[in-house]
Amino acid sequence: MNNIVSIGTSHHIAPIEFREKLAFSEEQLIESLHNLRNSYHLKEAVILSTCNRVEVYAVANPQMITESPTKTLLDFLSHYHRIGADILKKWSYLHQNIEAIQHLFRVTSSLDSMVVGESQILGQVKEAYDISRSAGGSGTILNRLFTKAFSVGKRIRTETTIASGAVSISYAAVELAKKIFNTLEQKTVAIIGAGEMSELTAKHLVANGVSKVIVANRTYERAVNLAKKFNGIPVSYDENLDFLIDADIVISSTEAPNYMIQRKPLADIMRKRKHKYMFLIDIAVPRDIDPDVSKINHAFLYNIDDLEAVVASNLKDRYEEADRAEKIVTQEAQRFHDQLQILEVNPTIKALHQQFQDIADVEIQECLNLANLSKTQESAITSMANAIVKKLLHHPVQNLRHSVNDGNADHSQYVHALRELFALDEKYDKEQE
Amino acid sequence: MNFLFLITVLLYLATTIFHVLYLTFGERSDAVSIRSRMEMIAFWMTILSFGILTLFIILWWIKQGYFAITKWSDSIAFLAWTITLVYLIIVRLTKLRTLGSFVMPVAFIFILISYSFSETTSHRADIFTTNWVIPHVILIILSYASFIAAFGFGLMYLIAEKKIREKTQTLLYNILPPLDVADELGSIFIFLGVILLTIGVLVGSFLPTYLKDLPWNWYDPKVISTLVTWLIYVVHICIRQFWGWRGRKAAFLSILGFLAVLCTYVGVDLTLDSIHEFQ
Known part of the structure; x- marks a missing residue:
């Protein structure tokens, strides 16, 4: 039986103080992979180590393992990181077979991530897998498992909407801008005041094609400093807001106690810019922009609460979609598990056939050598022998295949019995390889 | 013949239903897969309906022995065909399938009107045999189709703007185009429509000189109504350009322009006497 096992810890169950103790550097990864194969007698292994999770996936070697493979993994981690087995047990999860498969699929689908639908994890798992593969850690089964896990991750992201909708304020602003403007290229963004959030939003807008950045501040030096970051145009302002005439997107985050942008002056500016659309984002508290501004035609105003509501609603949608994604993951894991088991019985069936056929061939040959038979008689004997082989094997093979699909029967016991009883291992496994 | 027409009407009805369903499911966040399926069905239904309508029109022309678009009910069927064609071209160019939810119901209503009035028998008036009538009618029908596309973009703009101002995040909002796209495309089709309408009307105004029997009448309700329609759209272009x-x-x-088109095309024909009354 090819046992897929995994051990791991993540932000869901363990604090950072514990996760950092378990983390692997890249050299440690390679060293550990060799260790797992040579000292711990595991057939295959992949280690995933990110800031949110540390996980080891392994395939047990049925001939070598004397104790349970999960215990082997537990021993390995507790020895390697010098952590007491009790503490490790408390803050980690152990999975076997279908559960291990399902867990990995959930991880690559980002269902187990802090923010459901995030895209980073897929890349991180890929990296971990690549390291393991080039270090000789993964083999036939884990190669299959991880390739499938990547395709499930992609499927989830295309067939469900768990990865759509902005889940940060700055991305929400970019998405909204795209609802007003077809393209952000050739558009101008004006940042009033400084602040981490406005910088981040401006950065995202520039990454999405905004070509011109105006940086406005009450003190000119500050404007110049911030403008350098975006290759922008620094502007100092007092009461005059004329620099807004060119601005298609305005991000305001000053510390001014009153409304800086009021309805009447902005209406004048809108007239001067020939009523081209303007998207205003007010992320200051207290607010910078008079809410009445949104009554001006073609001026669209969102404040920090509005953006947060957008994010909250997107997050809610993602979690609703996550249920659908979980169903797909469960299905895929079951299917992969079944395929793996069929793969497991196939060599045995083949070996069994081969052995019977070989015996028949030898006996036919002997029989033919003894008796002097005509061609028709020869072929009659040959087909009789072949038919006997076929019919003798019919039920065992059928039942073996059924045992795979039948959840209650343990096909690995059958495989084991067949191999023992017919002594399949010595000769026919070598042929397989 | 009539049977094929009935099938066309039913196909357009089905297309309209799927387009409306597509829009309705747009409001629900748990129906993403249903919505994308609706979108596919609606789109392929449009193509099927368009194909059958094309077949019907061609067979009808063959049966009549001439380009039968000068009779009112025929011309309305031809308008429905043109609306569908314009919509399919827009989808090909911009991928904005959502437009179908706004223009295909209009096409269905026209097809239905055409079907209901196709029974009223009429003799082909001699004045309509002149070669200049055909381009006159075709140009005006093309302009109407452009105006109806612009009407669809206008509606999409209004809904999208409302959603942005209300700050509600529904999925419907994802299938509508960005504001500037809806606005630009709407104005392009109005511009196109005005050009086509202008040429079409000019062609029509020469007809009385060719046809001695046809009196030129400024008080013809259809002429007045068309002028009003034309003015609405010209005003639209001007205030956009200059203000x-x-x-x-x-x-x-x-939307106002679309209503004027409806009055000119359907209202006047059904209520008032006019030289343009096709029967």
């Missing part, structure tokens, strides 16, 4: 009016006001004007 930068766009967005909501432009969208409202495109």
